[in-house]
Amino acid sequence: MTRSNMALAGALCLLAVLTGVRLLGGDPGIDLQAIFQGDDQEQAILTHFRGPRVILAMMTGAALAMAGTVSQVMLRNPLASPDIIGFTAGASAAAAAAILIFGDISAAMPGALAGGILAACLVFGLAWRDGISPLALVLVGVALNLMLITATDILLSLxxxxxxxxxxxxLTGSFASADWRSAGLMALACLVLGGVLAGLAFPIDRLELGDDLAITLGLAPDRIRFCATVCISLIVAVSVAVAGPIPFIAFLAGPLARLAAARPGTVLGLSAVIGAILGIGADLLATLPIAGARLPAGVFTALIGAPAMLLLLLRLEVDRK
Structure with a gap:
C-alpha cells in the first residue's frame, strides 16, 4: 500500500470516529438502543438536528478543501486559496449587503451566490492580459480581497x-442553522462541482510544471484555469450561502494532504477527506461551552488556520533561502 493510500485510509477512519462522536455525543447524548426501540425524541434529535448539521459540516469542508487545493496547484502558489484571492470575501460582502438591503437573513443565499461569481469574474477579468498569469491572478485577488473586506466593514458600520x-x-460562519435543504444543496454542489474538479485534476497537476510544458503536452492552460475558476467560485458561493464564510479550510486541506501523501499535486480525494475532518472538528468544538457560551465553527477554523498560515509563510521563506 502506498503512503497516499495509507494516509487516505487513516483520514477516513478519523472522519468516521469524529462523525460518530458528533452524531451520538454532546449534550444531550444519543442512546442508540432507544433509537432502535423507536424513541421519537431520540430519533428527532438525530434526524432533524444532528444529521443535517453533520452532513453540512462534512460537505462544506470537503468542497472547500477541493476548491482550495485545486486553486493552489493551478496557480502554483500555496497561499492561493479562495480565502486569500477574494472569492470568499466577494460572497461574504454580497451576502451582508443583501441582508442589510432586504432586511432578511434569507437574502444571504442569493446574495452570496451572486457575490462569489462576480468576485471570480472580476479577478479573472482584471488579471487577463492575452492569457492568465498565475502571479497576476493572485495579486489581483489579494487586492480585491482587501477591498471587499473593507467594504463589508463599512456596510456593517453604517x-x-x-x-x-x-x-x-x-459572517462568523456556522453550521448551527443546518437543515436538510441546506445540507442537500451543499452535498449536490460538492458532488457535481467536485466531480468536475476531479476531471480537471490531471491537467491541473500538469500546470504545476509550467504553462510551456503543459502546452507541449497538448493542454490549454487558460481554458483549464477558466473552467476550474468557475467551479471554485461556485463552490465557495454555495458554501457561504448555506453556512457563512468558514475560513482557512480551503487553505489548510491541500498542504496537509500533500504532506501526508508525500507527493505534489492536487491529491484531491485525500484533500476532500481532510477538509471534511476539519469541518466536523470545527463543528464539534462549536458545541463545547467556553466561558458559558458556544462559539461558531468559523471562529475555530480561523484560530487554527491563521497560525498555520504563518508557519507556511516561514517555511516558504526558509525554503527560498
Missing amino acids: SPGILASEATRF
Missing part, C-alpha cells in the same frame, strides 16, 4: 444595529 447584528452573526 447599518442599523439589529440588521448589523444579523449580518455579523452570519
Whole structure:
C-alpha cells in the first residue's frame, strides 16, 4: 500500500470516529438502543438536528478543501486559496449587503451566490492580459480581497444595529442553522462541482510544471484555469450561502494532504477527506461551552488556520533561502 493510500485510509477512519462522536455525543447524548426501540425524541434529535448539521459540516469542508487545493496547484502558489484571492470575501460582502438591503437573513443565499461569481469574474477579468498569469491572478485577488473586506466593514458600520447584528452573526460562519435543504444543496454542489474538479485534476497537476510544458503536452492552460475558476467560485458561493464564510479550510486541506501523501499535486480525494475532518472538528468544538457560551465553527477554523498560515509563510521563506 502506498503512503497516499495509507494516509487516505487513516483520514477516513478519523472522519468516521469524529462523525460518530458528533452524531451520538454532546449534550444531550444519543442512546442508540432507544433509537432502535423507536424513541421519537431520540430519533428527532438525530434526524432533524444532528444529521443535517453533520452532513453540512462534512460537505462544506470537503468542497472547500477541493476548491482550495485545486486553486493552489493551478496557480502554483500555496497561499492561493479562495480565502486569500477574494472569492470568499466577494460572497461574504454580497451576502451582508443583501441582508442589510432586504432586511432578511434569507437574502444571504442569493446574495452570496451572486457575490462569489462576480468576485471570480472580476479577478479573472482584471488579471487577463492575452492569457492568465498565475502571479497576476493572485495579486489581483489579494487586492480585491482587501477591498471587499473593507467594504463589508463599512456596510456593517453604517447599518442599523439589529440588521448589523444579523449580518455579523452570519459572517462568523456556522453550521448551527443546518437543515436538510441546506445540507442537500451543499452535498449536490460538492458532488457535481467536485466531480468536475476531479476531471480537471490531471491537467491541473500538469500546470504545476509550467504553462510551456503543459502546452507541449497538448493542454490549454487558460481554458483549464477558466473552467476550474468557475467551479471554485461556485463552490465557495454555495458554501457561504448555506453556512457563512468558514475560513482557512480551503487553505489548510491541500498542504496537509500533500504532506501526508508525500507527493505534489492536487491529491484531491485525500484533500476532500481532510477538509471534511476539519469541518466536523470545527463543528464539534462549536458545541463545547467556553466561558458559558458556544462559539461558531468559523471562529475555530480561523484560530487554527491563521497560525498555520504563518508557519507556511516561514517555511516558504526558509525554503527560498
